[in-house]
Amino acid sequence: MILVKLGGSVITNKSKPLSPRKAAVTKIARALGRLGEPVIAVHGGGSFGHYWSVKYGMHTRPAEYNMRGVATVKNSMTALNKIVLDGFLEVGLRPYTLPPTALVRGHRVIEQAARDAARIAAAGMTPVTFGDAVWMGGRKTSILSGDRIMSMLAAVLRPRLCVFALGEEGVYDTETRRVIPELPIGARPRLNDVEMDVTGGMARKLSESARIARGGTDVFIVNGNAPERIVDAVKRRRYRGTIIKGAGRGRRTARTS
Ligand code: IPE
Numbered sequence: 001m002i003l004v005k006l007g008g009s010v011i012t013n014k015s016k017p018l019s020p021r022k023a024a025v026t027k028i029a030r031a032l033g034r035l036g037e038p039v040i041a042v043h044g045g046g047s048f049g050h051y052w053s054v055k056y057g058m059h060t061r062p063a064e065y066n067m068r069g070v071a072t073v074k075n076s077m078t079a080l081n082k083i084v085l086d087g088f089l090e091v092g093l094r095p096y097t098l099p100p101t102a103l104v105r106g107h108r109v110i111e112q113a114a115r116d117a118a119r120i121a122a123a124g125m126t127p128v129t130f131g132d133a134v135w136m137g138g139r140k141t142s143i144l145s146g147d148r149i150m151s152m153l154a155a156v157l158r159p160r161l162c163v164f165a166l167g168e169e170g171v172y173d174t175e176t177r178r179v180i181p182e183l184p185i186g187a188r189p190r191l192n193d194v195e196m197d198v199t200g201g202m203a204r205k206l207s208e209s210a211r212i213a214r215g216g217t218d219v220f221i222v223n224g225n226a227p228e229r230i231v232d233a234v235k236r237r238r239y240r241g242t243i244i245k246g247a248g249r250g251r252r253t254a255r256t257s
Helices: 022-033 046-055 067-090 111-122 146-157 201-214 228-234
Strands: 002-006 039-043 095-097 126-130 132-137 140-144 161-166 218-223 242-244
Touching (some): 002 146, 022 067, 022 228, 039 067, 039 111, 039 146, 046 067, 067 095, 067 140, 111 126, 111 146, 126 146, 146 161, 161 201, 161 228, 201 242, 218 228
Parallel strands (some): 002 039, 002 161, 039 126
């Protein structure tokens, strides 16, 4: 089983509020269909969830955020989820939407529900979940990123591998401007990050990837705009992108700045 994150920067136009990139969704969906292995997909918020989270000043830290803001973020994520589901259906996948509330309570995974998601994937459907605003008890809420959901699911399911399909070629070395082919677990390369991101941008993706890799799972970071790279990475062919090898899986040789 494979866990794939569809980055918000690929499935939406991050520089324009509330603008989906439907063609990117269907292209990725086609690639997922070619993997020949059960997949669980997690998508991000892009110019839907992040746009409203920024407007209402909401973050990953639990706090008493504006409830209209919470409702609006959740509403926009449901709308984006629908666009993703439509794209998956259009190319012949059988998406099975699992809003994050069906998989997590606050920031804790519901193990039984995660295992059921894997069973749903094994049965031939594609569970799809997403980053969202979540209730944290009382009047508190927070933003739970899709990246965090990836590491929560990986901790329970131990997938064969994880893929982050992002809007970049991989992780860049800011000095050489080259993609770093292999990043040691826990390496902290300097990053040029984007605005309109309340969940921590690339730094968060790397910290969650490191968490997954520490659990023994290889993590690939590839450009979701060239989704054949997802297929190549999964099938262990030559691909362009960055790998963080799971702990105990071969030598870690790459250097980083
Ligand atoms: C963000 O999820 C969810 C919300 C802002 C509601 P992610 O942090 O996983 O989204 P992307 O992939 O970076 O856009």
